[in-house]
Amino acid sequence: MAPSSAPAPGRPAGPATLAGLTLPGAPRPSELPSVHRALICVALPALAICADHGQLTGQGLEGVYLSGRRLLARCVLRVAGREPIALQGRRAAADQAVFVGVLRTAGDNGPDPGVTVERFRRADGTERITLRSSADRLLRLPVEIALGTDLAELGAVAAGRAGPEIFPSVHGTGMRWTADDGRYAAVTADPPPMDALAAAGLLRWEIEVAPGAAATIELRVRGDRTPGTSVPAPGAGRPGGAVLAEARAEGDDPRAGELLRTAVEDLRALLQRDPAHPADVHLAAGVPWRCGPATAEALWAARMALPLGTRLAVTTLRTLARTQIGGSGPLSGRIPGTLRDAGPYLPPRCTGIEATLAFPAVLAEARRWGLPEQDLEELLPAAERCLGWLRGAADPHGFVPDPGPAGPWRAETQAHAHRAAVLGADLLDACGRPGGDAWRDWASALRARFRAEFWLDDRSGGRPAAARMPAGRPWTQLGGWAAHLLDTGLLGGGRYAPGLLDRAETEQLARLLGTPALDSGWGLRSLGAKEPGHNPFGHRAGAVRVHETAVAVAGLAAAGYEREAASLLRGALDAAEAFGHRLPEMYAGDQRTAGGVPVPHPAACRPAAVAAAAGVHLLTTLVGIRPDAPGRTVALHPVRSAPLGAVRLSGLRVAAEPFAVRVSRLGLGMVEEAADGLQLGG
Numbered sequence: 001m002a003p004s005s006a007p008a009p010g011r012p013a014g015p016a017t018l019a020g021l022t023l024p025g026a027p028r029p030s031e032l033p034s035v036h037r038a039l040i041c042v043a044l045p046a047l048a049i050c051a052d053h054g055q056l057t058g059q060g061l062e063g064v065y066l067s068g069r070r071l072l073a074r075c076v077l078r079v080a081g082r083e084p085i086a087l088q089g090r091r092a093a094a095d096q097a098v099f100v101g102v103l104r105t106a107g108d109n110g111p112d113p114g115v116t117v118e119r120f121r122r123a124d125g126t127e128r129i130t131l132r133s134s135a136d137r138l139l140r141l142p143v144e145i146a147l148g149t150d151l152a153e154l155g156a157v158a159a160g161r162a163g164p165e166i167f168p169s170v171h172g173t174g175m176r177w178t179a180d181d182g183r184y185a186a187v188t189a190d191p192p193p194m195d196a197l198a199a200a201g202l203l204r205w206e207i208e209v210a211p212g213a214a215a216t217i218e219l220r221v222r223g224d225r226t227p228g229t230s231v232p233a234p235g236a237g238r239p240g241g242a243v244l245a246e247a248r249a250e251g252d253d254p255r256a257g258e259l260l261r262t263a264v265e266d267l268r269a270l271l272q273r274d275p276a277h278p279a280d281v282h283l284a285a286g287v288p289w290r291c292g293p294a295t296a297e298a299l300w301a302a303r304m305a306l307p308l309g310t311r312l313a314v315t316t317l318r319t320l321a322r323t324q325i326g327g328s329g330p331l332s333g334r335i336p337g338t339l340r341d342a343g344p345y346l347p348p349r350c351t352g353i354e355a356t357l358a359f360p361a362v363l364a365e366a367r368r369w370g371l372p373e374q375d376l377e378e379l380l381p382a383a384e385r386c387l388g389w390l391r392g393a394a395d396p397h398g399f400v401p402d403p404g405p406a407g408p409w410r411a412e413t414q415a416h417a418h419r420a421a422v423l424g425a426d427l428l429d430a431c432g433r434p435g436g437d438a439w440r441d442w443a444s445a446l447r448a449r450f451r452a453e454f455w456l457d458d459r460s461g462g463r464p465a466a467a468r469m470p471a472g473r474p475w476t477q478l479g480g481w482a483a484h485l486l487d488t489g490l491l492g493g494g495r496y497a498p499g500l501l502d503r504a505e506t507e508q509l510a511r512l513l514g515t516p517a518l519d520s521g522w523g524l525r526s527l528g529a530k531e532p533g534h535n536p537f538g539h540r541a542g543a544v545r546v547h548e549t550a551v552a553v554a555g556l557a558a559a560g561y562e563r564e565a566a567s568l569l570r571g572a573l574d575a576a577e578a579f580g581h582r583l584p585e586m587y588a589g590d591q592r593t594a595g596g597v598p599v600p601h602p603a604a605c606r607p608a609a610v611a612a613a614a615g616v617h618l619l620t621t622l623v624g625i626r627p628d629a630p631g632r633t634v635a636l637h638p639v640r641s642a643p644l645g646a647v648r649l650s651g652l653r654v655a656a657e658p659f660a661v662r663v664s665r666l667g668l669g670m671v672e673e674a675a676d677g678l679q680l681g682g
Contacts, residue, residue: 033060033158035288036584036600042269042287042607043095043123043238049288052089054099054119058148058165061157061288064125064221068291070157071185071223072125073165074148074201077117079103079131079141084117091580094262094269094607095123105139115139115209123269125187125221133209143205143217147187151179154288170196174203174219185223239271239281243315244308245653249619252645252665255577256619260649262581263615266607267305271312277322280315283613286585286605294319296337296355297610300547303362304613306369307620309653313366314375320355321382333389335359339403342410343526343540344533345475346467349410350403353393357400357416359386364423365490367430370629370655380431387424387439390417397453398446399468407470411454415484415500418446422497423489430630443498450500461508464501478518479527479540480548482509486555494626494635494681496558506559513552514564521592522575523549524568529591536589537601543586544598546572550614554621557639566643569618573644576615583611622647623663629655633681634674640667654678 038061041048045067056062058073065071077083084101092098098120102113114135120128133139152162168175173192178184193203207215244267249260267283272291274280283298284291294316302313325331337352360383367376394400394417395409402413425439454465456474464482465474486509488499501509512518517528523544527534535541549572556565571592576583578597585608588599605611622644624637634654642665650660650673657675664670671680 034602035061036602036604036606038062039089039091039097040287040606041091041095041097041121041123042266044270044272044284044287044291046095046124047287048097048121048123048125050089050097050121052099053086054089054097054101054121055083055086058150061154063149063157064123065154065288066124066223068154069183069223070149070152070154070162072147072149072187072221073152073162074146075127075187075219076146077119077129078144078146079115079117080105081142085113091582092120094265097121105135105141107135107137115141125219127219129217129219130214131207131209131216132214133211135209136211138211139209141207141209143207145189145203145217145219147175147201147203149177149185151177151183151185158289165201168198168201170198175201183224185221188220188222190218190220239268239273243271243281243311244268244305245651245658247308247616247649247651249647249649251647253573253647255573255581256622256644256647258581259573259576259615260619263612264308266582266612267301267308267312267609267616270607270609270612274315274319274322277319280319281312282316282319283312283609285610286608289603289605293323296351296358297547299355299358299362301609301613303358303365304547304550304610304617306366307616307625307652307654307659310366310369310371310375310656313362314371314379317359317363317366317379317382320359321379324382324385330392331389332392333385333387334393335386341539343477343479344535344538345477346408346410348403349413353400353402353413354416356386356389357413357420359383359420360424360427361416361419361489364427367427368490368492368629369627370653370657372656376431380427380433383424383427384433387420387435390420391442398442398449399453407468408475409468410481411450411464411466412481412484414446414450414454415487418443418450418500419487419489419497421446423491426491426497447498447500451502451505455501455505461511462505463512464505464509477527477531477533478512479531479542480518480524480545480552481526481540482513483524483548483552483555485509486559487551488555488558490626492628492631493633494628494637496626507561510556510559510561510564513556514561514567516591519564519567519571520544520589521571522587522589522598523572524552525589526586527589529589536599539586542589543601544575544589545586546583546608546614547585547610550617550621553618557621557624558637562639562641565621566639566641569622569639570643572614572618579606581615582607583615584608585611619647619649620652623649623661623669625652625654625659625661627654628681629678631681632677633679634659634671635681636661636669636671638663638667638669642667648672 056075063070088100101117103115116132166177174188176186195204249256282294302316335355339348399409421443425436429436467475488497584604584606626635648662652659655675660673
């Protein structure tokens, strides 16, 4: 178990990590600099952070990073002694950004600038600077680029302890910086500069640009790897299409296509390799703060990304299985994890318990999507060990405490345990292993006890308790956590597993999730607006967590409550548009008003794995794909109200083959492409 101190909302306990590396001296969350306005290019283990003007000034987190170390802090361009007038900065892709500026030259008449400056930057720091002339004469432009770096760790930069810049040396066609520990960074330029001044960190050119012509300077950044890691160089050997399919969306609402395209790009950008097992990849939880080893969030994201193929789920499960606690003690079979904030009233929860309970469920659902038999056989023993831990961890009443034996007993954790038992039983049966019936009996008993102990009746129809405290007192505050009670898991033949709630309780919960107290208009609040301790910026106290919103949409749609599902879906899609279709992990849960936009959370990761995967989950929920690859069937249960009008998804993967589906404006679904022999059922 991780230390018992509670991290602040939304942040992990312990030091921050990047690309599997511990970052020493990481700041407390309250000290994290805001990044919501930054343009972040990501291709882990590389990332580039800057403002929309495109200059790297060395202020705040600005810079080019590799494996958690800032290779380049300053890259300031001046042309004819002046910085270009910045006009636009935008992401061109998950790992690319474009910046446009202009300059007026001495011979320009009137206010119209004669030179356009375009900068194209990649996550690894590669930059192409292009000067385009609209003048009617030959221009001779002095160009200089001021470079500098401190080679500081991201944690130190975030805490304001980056240290002074390192004195550079002229090296080849650029500059080189070497730290006391021997690690270095270098920048090379093409064409070579006419002059290089190490004392000032300056590269200088005299550029001639003919009328209507352009001239280009290209910069490349490189640095050594951190000792003890096997992280590949940026851009080299990056996983991509082999792990996640190139899915596309089109239809009446063009935002669906933008959301899916951005989601797939961001998921690919967040992929990182296990240093000790480079064939296995997993998703970093989020940039820039949480890019370390595989976590429960990486597993949830892999689950939501199953429509893009099962490969990511396989490698994430394999990575987590290697961390599983061995032996025969009470922790045997559990996956280690840190403690994370659980809101204003509850103690921190254990992400290791969450990952352990998710493991058999994700493996079982991956099988339904077309997991290869050899991967199933390899991972099944780890799933059985997870189930073994669950049986031992449950108290005499059958409830699972979290984070430790003394409780509390959280409703969300019981939902994860119930799903693990039901889908684990399905998995054991399919693989010819004993124990399936016993786990179904265990889950049935848990349902009865949960309804007796966690459902709180009142005059308005009742509500689930969020937790039972050690003294038996219920914690009654309602929030987005309740969506997990509707996430029951996929069985064969297009059926969803039974849940902890009965039909009447499910209907009441659906009604509650659709009220303005929980539905902010931009998504589902993590804590209801009328609950004590509500804070619209609280990670578990009122902010909108995109993952929970997607879980709620899927659960509501599966249970037949389309009005509530459609409202949350439209709110999330509207929020995605406001964020340029790159959803952050969370944002403020303020009530939506006419003409308003969602308010960013200053410390939210963006991109984030669960937020990007949630985009995939929302759209695939809309078309209602329920595969059963072992049974050679796929069922379609689209949202009949067609809240986005007609929509078509293509490039998905079912049974390891391309899959395309269309839903009409009337909510009727049709499979357009599928694996040979796959029948429409359910």
